[in-house]
Amino acid sequence: MEAYEPLNAEEKIRKFWEKEKIYKFNHKQxxxxxxxxxxxxxxSGNMHIGHAFSYxxxxxxxxxxxxxxxxxxxxxxxxxxxxxxxxxxxxxxKIKGVKSKEMTRSEFIKLCLTTLKQITPDFVExxxxxxxxxxxxxxxxxxxxxxxxxxxxxxxELYKKNQAFKKEFPSIWCPECQTSIAQAELExxxxxxxxxxxxxxxxxxxxxxxxxRPELLGACVAVFVNPEDKRYKSLVGKTARVPIFGFEVxxxxxxxxxxxxxxxxxxxxxxxxxxxxxxxxxxxLKPKVIFDRNGTVNIGVYKGLRIKQARKKVLEDLKEKxxxxxxxQIVHVVNVHDxxxxxxxxxxxxxxxxxxxxxKKEFLQQGKKIKWYPEHMSKRYENWIxxxxxxxxxxxxxxFGVPIPVWYCEGxxxxxxxxxxxxxxxxxxxxxxxxxxxxxxxxxxxxxxxWATSSLSPQIASSLVDNKVxxxxxxxxxxxxxxxxxxxxxxxxxxxxxxxxxxxxxMVSGFVTLKGEKMSKSKGNVIEPKKIIEQYGADAxxxxxxxxxxxxDLDYQEQDLVAGKRLINKLINSSKxxxxxxxxxxxxxxxxxxxxxxxxxxxxxxxxxxxxxxxxEVYEYSKAKLDVDSFFWKDFCDVYLExxxxxxxxxxxxxxxSAFYTLxxxxxxxxxxxxxxxxxxxxxxxxxxxxxxxxxxxIHISEWPKSKDLETGTSSQxxxxxxxxxxxxxxxxxxxxxxxxxxxxLTITKSDKSxxxxxxxxxxxxxxxxxxxxxxxxxxxx
Numbered sequence: 001m002e003a004y005e006p007l008n009a010e011e012k013i014r015k016f017w018e019k020e021k022i023y024k025f026n027h028k029q030x031x032x033x034x035x036x037x038x039x040x041x042x043x044s045g046n047m048h049i050g051h052a053f054s055y056x057x058x059x060x061x062x063x064x065x066x067x068x069x070x071x072x073x074x075x076x077x078x079x080x081x082x083x084x085x086x087x088x089x090x091x092x093x094k095i096k097g098v099k100s101k102e103m104t105r106s107e108f109i110k111l112c113l114t115t116l117k118q119i120t121p122d123f124v125e126x127x128x129x130x131x132x133x134x135x136x137x138x139x140x141x142x143x144x145x146x147x148x149x150x151x152x153x154x155x156x157e158l159y160k161k162n163q164a165f166k167k168e169f170p171s172i173w174c175p176e177c178q179t180s181i182a183q184a185e186l187e188x189x190x191x192x193x194x195x196x197x198x199x200x201x202x203x204x205x206x207x208x209x210x211x212x213r214p215e216l217l218g219a220c221v222a223v224f225v226n227p228e229d230k231r232y233k234s235l236v237g238k239t240a241r242v243p244i245f246g247f248e249v250x251x252x253x254x255x256x257x258x259x260x261x262x263x264x265x266x267x268x269x270x271x272x273x274x275x276x277x278x279x280x281x282x283x284x285l286k287p288k289v290i291f292d293r294n295g296t297v298n299i300g301v302y303k304g305l306r307i308k309q310a311r312k313k314v315l316e317d318l319k320e321k322x323x324x325x326x327x328x329q330i331v332h333v334v335n336v337h338d339x340x341x342x343x344x345x346x347x348x349x350x351x352x353x354x355x356x357x358x359x360k361k362e363f364l365q366q367g368k369k370i371k372w373y374p375e376h377m378s379k380r381y382e383n384w385i386x387x388x389x390x391x392x393x394x395x396x397x398x399x400f401g402v403p404i405p406v407w408y409c410e411g412x413x414x415x416x417x418x419x420x421x422x423x424x425x426x427x428x429x430x431x432x433x434x435x436x437x438x439x440x441x442x443x444x445x446x447x448x449x450x451w452a453t454s455s456l457s458p459q460i461a462s463s464l465v466d467n468k469v470x471x472x473x474x475x476x477x478x479x480x481x482x483x484x485x486x487x488x489x490x491x492x493x494x495x496x497x498x499x500x501x502x503x504x505x506x507m508v509s510g511f512v513t514l515k516g517e518k519m520s521k522s523k524g525n526v527i528e529p530k531k532i533i534e535q536y537g538a539d540a541x542x543x544x545x546x547x548x549x550x551x552x553d554l555d556y557q558e559q560d561l562v563a564g565k566r567l568i569n570k571l572i573n574s575s576k577x578x579x580x581x582x583x584x585x586x587x588x589x590x591x592x593x594x595x596x597x598x599x600x601x602x603x604x605x606x607x608x609x610x611x612x613x614x615x616x617e618v619y620e621y622s623k624a625k626l627d628v629d630s631f632f633w634k635d636f637c638d639v640y641l642e643x644x645x646x647x648x649x650x651x652x653x654x655x656x657x658s659a660f661y662t663l664x665x666x667x668x669x670x671x672x673x674x675x676x677x678x679x680x681x682x683x684x685x686x687x688x689x690x691x692x693x694x695x696x697x698x699i700h701i702s703e704w705p706k707s708k709d710l711e712t713g714t715s716s717q718x719x720x721x722x723x724x725x726x727x728x729x730x731x732x733x734x735x736x737x738x739x740x741x742x743x744x745x746l747t748i749t750k751s752d753k754s755x756x757x758x759x760x761x762x763x764x765x766x767x768x769x770x771x772x773x774x775x776x777x778x779x780x781x782x
Contacts, residue, residue, distance in 0.1 A: 004572045006537025006565075010680045014128055016687075022698045023066075025076050025135045027465035032073030034065040035473040037458045037503055038134060039486070040080030040142060043116060044087040047126035049556065050479070052529040054509040056545040057621065058477035059132050061507070063676035064616040065474075066133070067704040070696070076469045078461045079127065079134040083116050084143035084401045085450030086177055086339045092400075095119075100399045101178065105428060105445075108399040116141070130529065130538050131679045133700065138464045142453045143402070147460050148424035151402045151453040154493065155394075156417055158354060159406075163496055164394070168350045170270070170277045170287075171393060172335075175295025175307070176342035179397040180351050182449060183390050185485070186335045186344065197263060197326040198318060200240040202251065207232070207240055208325060210262035212332065214318065215311040216269040218245050218299045221285040225265050227253035232265060243323045244314065245300070252283060271346035273335075274389055291345055293397075307345070352395035352404060352446065356492060360385050366491050369501045373619040374551040377480060377508040384484040392492070394452040401447030403427055408442045409434035416441050455489035458502045476503040480510060480551060507619045510553040518553075527556055539678040540564030546625040546677045567629065568681045571674070574637055575685045578663050581648045585660040587693050595647070595655055596758040598662040600719040601640050605631075605666050607716060610707045612673045621677070628673045636670060639723050639766075646765035668694075669705045721755050722763060729767045732779040745771045747778040 017023065036058065041051055066075040089100055092108075092115045100108045120141070128136065140147055158164035171180040197210040200223065209223065223240045225232035232251070239248040249267075256275065257266050268279045270287030280287055290299040297303060297310040305313060318324050335344050356363070363385050372378040395404060403426045407416040416432050418425050427443030434441050453460075462469045471494060478486055487506060494502040511518050514527065532541050543564030548554035594602070608631045615624035644663060647655045668690060675682040679700060686699035696702040725748060733742055746769040753774055756763060760772060770782055 004568070004681070004684065006539065006568065006680070007534060009684050010129075010131075010533075010538050013680050013683050014131075016683075017133075017698070017700075020697055021137075022700055023075075023077065023133045023135050025074055025078075025138060025465065027076075027468040029074060032069055033076050033469055033474075034062075034069060034073065035076040035461075035469050035475070036062055036078075037461060037473045037476045037490075038077060038079060039478050040082040040140070040454065040457060041123075041127075042085065042087045043081050043083040043120055043123055044091050046123070047130075047529055049512045049527045049529055049532075051126075052130050052532075052541055053512045053545045053548070053554065054477070054479055055127060055132055056130060056542045057509050057548075057550070058475075058507070059130075059542075060546060060621040060676045061475065061477070061616065061619060063133055063679060063700060064621075064704065066700060067672065067675065067702060068613075070701055070703040076461075076465070076473075077134045078138035078140065078464055079124070079132070079136050080140045080142065080457065080461070081120060081124065082142045082450060082454055083120070084141075084147075084447075084453060086179070086396075086398065088112060088116070088143075089398060089400045090339075091115075103399070105399045112400045113143070116143070126529065129533060131542060133679070138461075140460050140464060142450065142460075143400075145424055146463060147453055147456075148402045150456055150460055150463060151448060152405045152418075152423045152425065153420060154456055154459075154497065155404065155448065155452070156420070158496060159417070161496070163355050164352060165355070166350060166352050166395075168348055169353075170280075170346040170348045171351050172390075173293065173345050173347040173349070174337040174340065174342055175291075175293070175345060176340045177337060177398075178293055180349055180393055180395065181337055181344070182393045182451070182485075183388065185338050187338045187341075188333045189336045189341065189343075190331050190333055191343075192329060192331050194315070195262075195328050195330045196315065196318070196324055198243055199323045199325060200243060200267075202235055202238055202240045205235075207235065207251075207265055208263040209265050209267050210326075211267060212330070213269075213272055213311070214314045215297065215302070215307060216267070216272050216290070217242055217314060218297075218302070219269040219271070219288045219290045220245075220249050220267045221270055221280060221288060222249050222268040222283065223251045223265055224254040224257040224268055224279070225251060226255060226257040226259050229257070229259045229264050244317055244321070254279070271348075273346065277346055287348070289348055291347055293347060293349070295345070349397070351393050353391040354394050354452075354492070354496075356392050357388060357390070359495075360388065362495060363488070363491060366495050366501055370491075370503065371505045373505060373507040374549070377483065377506075377551055380480065380483045381487060384488060392489070394449050395446040396449050397445075398447055401450065402453050404444045404446050404448055406444040407432040408444070409437060409439060410442055411437045411439045414441075451485050451489045454486060455493045457490065458494070459497075471498060471503075472501050473503040474505065476506045478506070478508060480508045483508065505619075508551045510548060510551055513553050513555045516555060532561060536561045536565050537568065537680070539568055539680050543567060543625075543678055546621055549622045550619055564678075567632075568678065570633070570637065571671070571678075571681055571685060574632075574641065575667060575671075575689055577641065578667050579689045581645075582660055582663060585664065587661070587664050591654070591657045591661055593654065593658070594662070595658040597643055597722075597762045598658045600722075600759065601635070601643075601666065602662060604635060604716055604719050605669060606707055606709075608673065609669065609705045613704070613707065616676070624673070625677055628670065628677075632670050632674070635719075635723070636666065639726060640666070642726075643762050643766045646762075671699065672702065672705050675699050718755055718759070721752060722759060725752060725756070725763060726766055728777060729769075729779055736779075736781065738781060741768055743768050743770055743782040745769065745773065745780040745782060747773040747775045747780075749777065750774045752777075 062077045092112050193212045197208050200207045220242045235251050236253045238251050241248050271277050292298050297305050302310045367381045405418050405425050414434050414436050432441045458471050458473050490502045540561045544560040611627050612624040644659045647659045671682045
């Protein structure tokens with residue numbers, strides 16, 4: 001047999017899987033279906049290590065379930081790509097050297113679709129390279145015609161149910177991306193800032209207000225003081241003059257003003273944050289909006305300046321007029337857009353929303369119907385819902401996305417909708433007349449947020465097989481950072497459309513870190529999976545990923561890849577050894593009589609089967625890995641292969657039959673348990689050695705090992721006792737600098753000798769003991 005070279009072998013095996021359609025899903029086939037709502041990765045360049053980490057983990061489960069269902073059902077595991085969002089826009093802009101806002105929508109969409117067609121095949125190839133066992137013939141893109149149709153249909157249904165509405169509202173706005181965004185797309189970021197105390201004037205007196213955002217002075221609409229604050233009681237009901245700008249605003253008593261924070265007085269602006277939005281609405285204050293959508297100021301001498309430029313200029317003007325009493329450097333947390341890291345603003349725009357605030361209780365109940373793995377991740381979901389302040393903003397002011405299928409009559413304000421048979425449709429490319437006044441209607445220019453489409457991933461996936469796979473799906477695998485977006489929004493859509501949970505189970509993975517820090521391109525600490533695979537192979541990468549518990553971050557360590565490569569080599573070499581000694585053995589029925597040591601070993605193996613099966617069932621693949629890895633190295637390689645050698649070479653016919661049967665069955669069982677974790681090398685060994693005797697053409701569609709429920713109590717203890725004695729003998733030989741084949745006289749306790757009396761000959765053979773005596777443990781060299 002040729003030496004196993006992972007890179008060449010893995011490519012050959014991938015081609016075999018594709019040619020033989022090993023992972024093909026047949027929706028016409030009867031039987032149980034285990035359905036996976038696969039995360040569609042964002043098409044934004046090459047696969048990163050986080051993808052390899054989390055997709056390997058979900059694939060462990062898909063492969064285990066496929067083998068568990070062998071002959072009784074199949075796994076529905078389609079593959080999608082998420083490519084209608086801002087990351088794709090940015091990627092296309094970068095690749096093509098363009099700006100979307102400088103092109104017409106139709107031109108940019110055409111460019112995006114052409115670019116995606118060019119880059120997606122190579123992008124998807126990375127997932128095949130790490131051994132993801134999805135049915136790649138069942139694939140979707142969140143911007144393809146089918147996904148657009150389903151997404152637009154969802155919008156229309158929600159609008160007709162009065163669950164989707166349009167409203168002019170101070171939306172969370174990204175000045176860099178020039179689009180509204182949802183609360184779930186915010187991230188906290190610590191930034192340095194100046195905390196400046198500024199003089200406002202009130203009648204003859206003054207009032208001091210501290211702020212980090214002096215550029216918002218021109219947008220000030222009120223000053224709040226706490227009703228219990230004795231310092232300001234006499235000022236309530238009066239007006240304060242805003243420095244530099246000179247206009248007056250009311251002083252209002254409101255409990256939101258903290259007596260301990262800053263000076264105890266705060267300015268309410270339109271709009272600095274969500275509390276400003278609430279305050280303006282609460283007191284029906286007239287807003288002064290001084291920021292444009294592109295992040296520039298539109299008032300007075302500051303007109304045209306970027307927000308941070310205006311901040312600097314306002315501070316200079318305040319200082320010049322002696323209106324600053326104190327200034328200190330602080331670090332504080334601000335909200336930024338998770339896609340670009342830009343500080344967000346609140347700008348009044350007309351946007352589309354889906355109602356969620358009125359159904360918090362229902363969404364919490366839906367979350368409780370789902371089994372969370374690990375269980376504590378459900379708290380993140382619940383905390384997110386409890387902290388919601390806004391309905392879900394589903395519209396975006398971008399070019400590339402699923403168009404919102406709506407027209408407006410400017411004459412009678414009628415909203416015009418398409419018929420379902422017209423979907424998918426782009427209002428900018430299709431003219432509609434108002435059915436009432438017959439005037440040509442104005443098309444909606446906004447597109448749907450990418451999450452408004454991705455939240456329909458179970459429905460989109462099911463549509464690939466004529467909706468034969470029903471909701472709820474069996475499993476949603478995803479990372480913990482998108483519980484607030486993908487998990488929450490999918491639960492929302494499934495509830496609003498079907499009054500059903502989208503899946504029965506959700507397994508949540510963690511992040512990959514490097515020296516404790518999350519990897520990111522900006523930090524320059526990114527590890528590329530492609531390079532790891534070239535050096536160590538995909539199996540080694542997957543073996544590393546299997547070392548992390550669900551929901552836990554894993555620090556990247558090259559030594560873990562080395563351990564994976566060692567395992568691959570050991571599997572190859574131990575398989576060679578087994579089949580070299582099996583010779584012309586033809587597997588068949590279990591021999592009428594098994595040798596005692598074989599019986600004990602198979603009982604020990606049965607414990608492994610039970611344990612690994614349970615671990616995979618509850619998504620504890622990392623514990624299954626520890627179990628099978630330990631058993632393979634210690635019990636199988638270090639002990640059993642050594643124990644069986646003498647009988648293989650010198651035993652009677654009966655002894656050899658027992659040994660051959662146990663070797664064949666135990667190696668095949670070990671390979672099957674390893675198969676979900678290291679699919680390439682296990683397939684290679686199966687094809688090389690087992691295929692001629694086994695009925696299935698791939699180990700990955702063969703039947704998962706079944707526990708025979710063998711009585712294991714004392715048997716396991718007997719085998720473990722034998723292992724302990726062998727280990728102690730080997731330690732003594734090493735200490736004496738003798739070879740493992742050195743002949744000895746072995747003394748063991750009466751108790752130990754009694755426990756292993758039926759396998760005493762096996763102990764003799766494996767330790768090369770000329771004689772075994774009773775007494776205190778001792779090794780004497782002959």
